[in-house]
Amino acid sequence: MNSLNRYAPYCLGLLRIVTALIFILHGTQKLFGFPAPPAGGALPAAFTLYWFAGVLELVGGLLVLVGFQTRIVAFILCGQMAFAYWMAHAPRSLYPALNGGDAAILYCFVFLYLVFAGAGAFAIDKNSRG
Numbered sequence: 001m002n003s004l005n006r007y008a009p010y011c012l013g014l015l016r017i018v019t020a021l022i023f024i025l026h027g028t029q030k031l032f033g034f035p036a037p038p039a040g041g042a043l044p045a046a047f048t049l050y051w052f053a054g055v056l057e058l059v060g061g062l063l064v065l066v067g068f069q070t071r072i073v074a075f076i077l078c079g080q081m082a083f084a085y086w087m088a089h090a091p092r093s094l095y096p097a098l099n100g101g102d103a104a105i106l107y108c109f110v111f112l113y114l115v116f117a118g119a120g121a122f123a124i125d126k127n128s129r130g
Helices: 008-032 049-066 070-089 102-117
Strands: none
Touching: 008 049, 008 102, 049 070, 070 102
């Protein structure tokens, strides 16, 4: 088992990168309608909560992707996902499988993990590594 430990920073880095790439797509969908327009087809008006969510997802996702200030950015994104879950998903149903909040919960806890673990390998900010 100890031989696997040497790969932990690389696995953490891959988790961070893949999470960020998928998270960025949520932001581009909200702000630019790419890869598909958001539900309802309309892009949000500037400076609305939904627009700010898109900005956080795009900019925060890019920062997490490259591993810059990962702990701080992940803390902010963790809070955003908790807020998104309780504001947009939980009122629909108690159960994540019914309210569409599965991704928000998973993102929340992956970002929470990154707050404590750091960026792992492949990060440009050496201070954000675990």
